[in-house]
Amino acid sequence: MALNELMGSTEDRPGLVEAGRSIEMESFRIIDAEMGEHPFPEDQWQVVRRVIHTTGDFDYARQIRFHPRAVASGVAALTRGASIFADTRMIAVGLSPWRLQWYGNEAVVPALHPESRIRAEEQGVTRSVAAFRGVSDQLNGAVVAIGNAPTALLEVLRLIREDGVRPALVIGVPVGFVQAAESKDQLQRMTDQPAIAVLGRKGGSSVAVAILHALLELAGNVNQ
Amino acid sequence: MALNELMGSTEDRPGLVEAGRSIEMESFRIIDAEMGEHPFPEDQWQVVRRVIHTTGDFDYARQIRFHPRAVASGVAALTRGASIFADTRMIAVGLSPWRLQWYGNEAVVPALHPESRIRAEEQGVTRSVAAFRGVSDQLNGAVVAIGNAPTALLEVLRLIREDGVRPALVIGVPVGFVQAAESKDQLQRMTDQPAIAVLGRKGGSSVAVAILHALLELAGNVNQ
Numbered sequence: 151m152a153l154n155e156l157m158g159s160t161e162d163r164p165g166l167v168e169a170g171r172s173i174e175m176e177s178f179r180i181i182d183a184e185m186g187e188h189p190f191p192e193d194q195w196q197v198v199r200r201v202i203h204t205t206g207d208f209d210y211a212r213q214i215r216f217h218p219r220a221v222a223s224g225v226a227a228l229t230r231g232a233s234i235f236a237d238t239r240m241i242a243v244g245l246s247p248w249r250l251q252w253y254g255n256e257a258v259v260p261a262l263h264p265e266s267r268i269r270a271e272e273q274g275v276t277r278s279v280a281a282f283r284g285v286s287d288q289l290n291g292a293v294v295a296i297g298n299a300p301t302a303l304l305e306v307l308r309l310i311r312e313d314g315v316r317p318a319l320v321i322g323v324p325v326g327f328v329q330a331a332e333s334k335d336q337l338q339r340m341t342d343q344p345a346i347a348v349l350g351r352k353g354g355s356s357v358a359v360a361i362l363h364a365l366l367e368l369a370g371n372v373n374q
Numbered sequence: 375m376a377l378n379e380l381m382g383s384t385e386d387r388p389g390l391v392e393a394g395r396s397i398e399m400e401s402f403r404i405i406d407a408e409m410g411e412h413p414f415p416e417d418q419w420q421v422v423r424r425v426i427h428t429t430g431d432f433d434y435a436r437q438i439r440f441h442p443r444a445v446a447s448g449v450a451a452l453t454r455g456a457s458i459f460a461d462t463r464m465i466a467v468g469l470s471p472w473r474l475q476w477y478g479n480e481a482v483v484p485a486l487h488p489e490s491r492i493r494a495e496e497q498g499v500t501r502s503v504a505a506f507r508g509v510s511d512q513l514n515g516a517v518v519a520i521g522n523a524p525t526a527l528l529e530v531l532r533l534i535r536e537d538g539v540r541p542a543l544v545i546g547v548p549v550g551f552v553q554a555a556e557s558k559d560q561l562q563r564m565t566d567q568p569a570i571a572v573l574g575r576k577g578g579s580s581v582a583v584a585i586l587h588a589l590l591e592l593a594g595n596v597n598q
Contacts, residue, residue, distance in 0.1 A: 177551040206549045206575030207431070240580070243467045325430045327401040351430030356464070356578050 227318030297355035300329035323353035451542030524553035547577030
């Protein structure tokens with residue numbers, strides 16, 4: 151049970167600790183036991199395990215790809231209070247306010263800015279593309295999380311390649327049958343950009359949220 | 375690409391029709407082609423296909439279970455303007471306002487009501503349980519969508535069995551490793567309750583949203 155999805159206020163999590171934590175721990179114990187041996191270092195495994203926990207799907211352990219600096223760079227950015235730029239409202243709403251407040255990370259959905267629609271029409275591109283193009287100067291050192299729109303991920307990759315934009319971490323997990331696999335394959339082949347990608351068709355906003363929660367938990371542990 | 379997850383206002387969908395619809399149609403064409411023969415009647419297949427589209431995972435075609443009256447009862451309820459009672463904010467936010475306005479369906483997350491917390495403490499149950507118990511008199515004829523909390527689904531099943539509550543449709547797709555499979559198995563064994571369930575561990579808020587969007591599209595087509 152991914153408690154996180156329910157969270158509506160920063161007070162919620164502590165109130166759920168007793169019942170919820172024990173279910174989460176039991177779930178993690180089951181996942182550890184069924185997974186058995188795996189190739190992931192401990193910090194990456196905490197990410198993979200939370201994705202499996204959120205999806206009920208061990209396939210993610212085979213399809214996820216980490217840039218070698220991905221977890222360290224993502225955790226460092228979150229610890230510095232970096233903003234999270236997401237392509238869907240579901241990601242922003244799914245993130246636990248309780249965890250976000252540890253370091254004051256803000257979740258931003260640029261496609262909801264009214265200017266994104268205007269820019270999209272002016273430039274003849276999708277709103278997702280216009281949205282990330284419009285905030286390109288804010289992406290340096292930020293965490294980018296794409297759960298839905300391959301076009302948004304492709305635009306972020308273009309900004310990195312052509313405009314020298316440097317996010318601390320790109321989480322690329324758009325789901326789907328058109329361009330999703332291609333966009334994620336491009337991401338995982340970028341050797342100088344910390345990234346976490348799920349190859350193939352699977353992914354989605356819940357997967358992006360699970361990865362971010364795992365990184366926030368790792369950041370939280372640094373601080374304890 | 376599940377366009378639905380991005381939706382922020384009722385204006386959004388028409389603006390995305392040109393680019394988005396063609397991607398959606400192409401995705402559906404790929405899913406139809408790869409799926410080949412299947413046992414679903416046409417209306418159930420529209421639900422299954424949208425779930426596959428949202429998850430990138432054909433496994434759902436093997437794990438989904440429909441009560442014989444599920445689609446008809448759900449579509450009729452939505453067409454009547456029935457409310458949708460969800461266990462997560464992600465479901466409520468993921469639902470496209472554009473589709474909800476066709477029949478004026480309201481998405482309600484009872485766990486966000488402040489009384490849910492108070493009742494949970496008084497009754498010594500989880501907030502999800504207290505939340506659905508607290509709205510039990512509003513569930514008759516409504517659509518219930520559980521994407522996250524097996525305890526919420528188990529409580530809805532208890533309300534149906536013991537208190538004679540009669541939702542028009544129960545969508546039971548909680549994800550996870552503790553109680554999720556058991557709760558969904560109980561749901562699909564109820565012979566007199568229209569229900570859609572995903573057996574096993576998989577599911578989640580995105581799956582619940584996909585099922586609801588498919589039903590809303592079916593309801594929309596009735597009206598055209």
